Amino acid sequence: MTRVAAGSWQNCLKKMLFSSSSSSRTRKALSNLASPAHEQIIKSPPLVSLDIRDDIWPLHPSTGFDDLASFSIQEPSKGTKCTHIVYFEYIPIFDEPIVLATEQIGRVIDGKSIAERIRSGIASEVSMMKSSIGKVPGLAVILVGQRRDSQAYVRNKEAACKEVGIKFVMTKLHEKCTQDDICDALSKFNQNPAIHGIIVQLPLPEHLCEGKILDVLSLEKDVDGFNPMNMGNLAMQGREPLFIPCAPKGCIELLLWHNVKIMGKKAVVIGRSNLVGLPASLLLQRHQATVSIVHPFTKNPEQITREADIVVSAVGEPNLVRGSWLKRGAVVIDVGTYPVEDPRCEHGYRLTGDVCYEEAVRVASAITPVPGGVGPMTIAMLLSNTLESAKRTYNFFT
Amino acid sequence: MTRVAAGSWQNCLKKMLFSSSSSSRTRKALSNLASPAHEQIIKSPPLVSLDIRDDIWPLHPSTGFDDLASFSIQEPSKGTKCTHIVYFEYIPIFDEPIVLATEQIGRVIDGKSIAERIRSGIASEVSMMKSSIGKVPGLAVILVGQRRDSQAYVRNKEAACKEVGIKFVMTKLHEKCTQDDICDALSKFNQNPAIHGIIVQLPLPEHLCEGKILDVLSLEKDVDGFNPMNMGNLAMQGREPLFIPCAPKGCIELLLWHNVKIMGKKAVVIGRSNLVGLPASLLLQRHQATVSIVHPFTKNPEQITREADIVVSAVGEPNLVRGSWLKRGAVVIDVGTYPVEDPRCEHGYRLTGDVCYEEAVRVASAITPVPGGVGPMTIAMLLSNTLESAKRTYNFFT
Known part of the structure; x- marks a missing residue:
């Protein structure tokens, strides 16, 4: 140098x-x-x-x-x-x-503005679809219970759908509803030809079996990409999933929009959840990164993370990743969101990431803020998956 | 110390x-x-x-x-x-x-003798099934072309089936057969109630699409576990695949038989093939190891491998992994098999692993030889998966 x-x-x-x-x-x-x-x-x-x-x-x-x-x-x-x-x-x-x-160094990856550009592109495509074939994509959400964070996520999805012209429908179920109640709601959406994407807002109350419920969701409408068939196709070379899970897809989009080279880079994914960590690691690997997955049984997670060129953290533990965990010049994608009580905020809480931002921004070459990083991208990817699904259904390709 | x-x-x-x-x-x-x-x-x-x-x-x-x-x-x-x-x-x-x-240090993991004990257990269970319900498990193999290594693998599988009392049937197809020829053969086996496991011996000639052919294979008879649904269920926590791919399952069995603790250990998988590397990495992760995957675009693969407590190599490149790639005391599982011309051997060639055995045995605490390590275990796991499938079909649980 x-x-x-x-x-x-x-x-x-x-x-x-x-x-x-x-x-x-x-x-x-x-x-x-x-x-x-x-x-x-x-x-x-x-x-x-x-x-x-x-x-x-x-x-x-x-x-x-x-x-x-x-x-x-x-x-x-x-x-x-x-x-x-x-x-x-x-x-x-x-x-x-x-x-x-x-x-x-210290460049902020502005997910909000990138997501805005993506949404604007989706809005044009939806409008084109409407004027060409008189159809719009439709997204259905099933929300169980009263979790504040879940409600906030669903509100954001609804607003985003309205903005781009995607039809949004929701079924709200009581926290004590049965497995059958959800499956019935799912089946109706599965059969509705105007619905191209269905999501069950997670997490569900503990008495419900997430896996069995998601298995009922039609593979062709699984815009969250959580079906094991989608996950297997994401993992296996030579195959293509119908949908890539939204948060990991948003992470990769952020890297690509910022011209971060992924091939040959060392990537560490912190967290191995079925929703984010696992698919993020599989996706980074498909992009030719050398991937290590850190989880609660990993010894010396900070040492492993410090070797990474790209760090994706998806845990939900505020400030887990300190500045000392990062290699100078690493690119940091913070998927973690954790609601922290804050009466000054509109809904009584604010969202915090996994990464200690103040420390990390001095070490990383680029970093996503929370909120305003992966969050808006996740919603943009959900809209994009829903649009893709509708395009497949109507065989409408511009 | x-x-x-x-x-x-x-x-x-x-x-x-x-x-x-x-x-x-x-x-x-x-x-x-x-x-x-x-x-x-x-x-x-x-x-x-x-x-x-x-x-x-x-x-x-x-x-x-x-x-x-x-x-x-x-x-x-x-x-x-x-x-x-x-x-x-x-x-x-x-x-x-x-x-x-x-x-x-330098303990040889004798896959041959462990596989023998497993086969003997399977033989007892098959015999019990036969005497109780008059049925035996059935395995069908589709072999395309004349590859010497494929022929040898199939011969071994046939011999192993005979030994434990599993019915073995084979369809041989010409190297220039069409996709439809294989799919027809597969459909017949799918419908045959006496067949509980089907394998298409890979690799197939280049003009055939492996993915599309494997998609025809009934999920309930996919004893190789190569269907993306199986792979997704292997990857996702809270889920269980119908079948775990045989070679990776054999690797884990070897570790467990040798009382190697997997939880919290650093594992490096070299190679990310759909058949071995990928499922091995997913399986090690389900066993709570911290897994990194090394592939041809990995920089400094030797440095990453040297940090591992458990090394699984599944590449097919003789002597790729040298003694200097290993940490002292690492456990080394060599899945690589590469036919090397040798007129002194019965079939004109011998099998060599990915690991330079002579160097590695001085560094590793335990290591599998090639042949006699993972190979016999892979076949034992195939028999075990076929037996499990038959037990599920007949609802026969001892």
């Missing part, structure tokens, strides 16, 4: 950006920094397109930026504390180093 | 074994060393019984032996080079240390 004199970074970039002798690769990388061009709404490619035959061992032409010469430049203006790191490759035949990528 | 004077180890153990002041825990551990009592045929418990709620974070009363006082004793007699390590716990109220476990 060579540190360039303070004050010179903008000139340095500007010169390279507009210099006719700069390579097109350099210019593209730098102009992406200035105004990233995001044409697709959803950036995740089909998983099968990521599958690569594993029959060449060992395959070790070290990929990734870690092995390349790089230097960081302190941005002197605006009084910000963030640091831009520019990754160069030195190729003898060129006069100048080739810029491969740039990153900024 | 305290080294006890050479020559004293047998006396030390004997004294503790027969001393009336020894705790029952100590005596049990030591007598297990002398003559391990294996009453069950299959040691893997139902997976759901292993599920533990993950809602307590961080859970760090360090479990496992690593943190306990221990010493190793060099066995002086017999001229052997192996070292016995006895793990003790010091509890002030006892006069003597409590023996928790013992292990021996």
Whole structure:
């Protein structure tokens, strides 16, 4: 790492950006920094397109930026504390180093604004569907009991559906309802052709068996992707699930929108829940990361996490992941949400993540806040899955 | 680690074994060393019984032996080079240390003899089924083409079925057969009530789509456990697959027969194939190991592997895993089999593993040989899955 004199970074970039002798690769990388061009709404490619035959061992032409010469430049203006790191490759035949990528320490991954752009794209598609075939996607939610957090999540989903033009219907059931009550409600939605996605808001009261209830949910409408068939197809190379679970899909989208390279990176997923941790680990692996899964029986979780380039935490334990758990420059995706009593907030509580944000933001190259990180993305992915399901049903592909 | 004077180890153990002041825990551990009592045929418990709620974070009363006082004793007699390590716990109220476990460096995990004991148990159960209800389990194999290794595997399976009394039928198809030819053969076996397990010998010729063919195979007869529904149920806590894929199940059985503690241990799985690496990683995780998966895009695979207490290698690349890849005392399960031309052998070739055995045996506390390690266990697990399937069909539980 060579540190360039303070004050010179903008000139340095500007010169390279507009210099006719700069390579097109350099210019593209730098102009992406200035105004990233995001044409697709959803950036995740089909998983099968990521599958690569594993029959060449060992395959070790070290990929990734870690092995390349790089230097960081302190941005002197605006009084910000963030640091831009520019990754160069030195190729003898060129006069100048080739810029491969740039990153900024402590960059906030703004899930809210990315989700907004995705929702706006979905709204256009829904509107196009309506005007073309007179149909809109439909999402059904089954809510059991009075949990405040569940109610808040459902409220957000309803608002998001309304915003993009997806039809939203809900069945509310009493906390003491039976397994059969839920299954009856599910069966009605399964049979309703105007409903393309069904979710049972989890967690359910303890007397109900989540697994058996979710098994009743039609595979073609399982927009949460929690059916074991979906999970198996997510895990297995050469296969494609009908739906990828929303929170993990949102995590990958955030990484892709921020141009984080996943292939060959060390990823640690903290938590192994069926809803987030497990599918997140499977999805990262399909994207060619080297994945380790940390859970309550892991010894030295901080040591394992400290080795990761990408950390996804999905536990629900406030401030579990401290700054000392992170490698400098790691990208941190905080899926944890934990309601903490706070009478100052509108609903009497606020949401806190797994990661001690104040500490982590000083170490990570990029980090999601809670709220405003994965949360809005999860809802955007639910809308996207519902839209995809409707498109499949009506064979409507633009 | 305290080294006890050479020559004293047998006396030390004997004294503790027969001393009336020894705790029952100590005596049990030591007598297990002398003559391990294996009453069950299959040691893997139902997976759901292993599920533990993950809602307590961080859970760090360090479990496992690593943190306990221990010493190793060099066995002086017999001229052997192996070292016995006895793990003790010091509890002030006892006069003597409590023996928790013992292990021996370079111990060979003899899959052949364990598989033999398992097969013998299966033979008894099959015989009991026949005498009670006049039925036996039936296994059907579809073999496409002339691959020497596939033919050898199928021969072994046929011989094993005959030995334990399982009915074996085979459909051989030409290498250039169509997808429909295989699906027709599969459908016949699906409908045949005397067949309880069906396997399509993999790999298939390249023009055939493995995934689509396996999807035709009845879930209730998928004794290889390759259906995505099975894989999803293997991955998800709170769920139980109908069948666990045979090779990974064999790996876990070997660990359990050798009293290797899996919970809380660091496990590295090398290779992520749908057939072995992926299900092995999922299974180890269900057994509460902290699992990392190494694949061709992993940087520094040797460094990651060197951190593991348990290494499962399933690649098919001879000698990929060197002694230097292993932590001292690691347990190594070598699933890799690679045919190497050798005119001295009966069929013109011999099988070699992924692990450089000569180097690894000096570092590992226990290791499987190739052949004679996981191979025979895989077949034993296939028989066990077929028996289980027949028991479910006939509702025959002893």
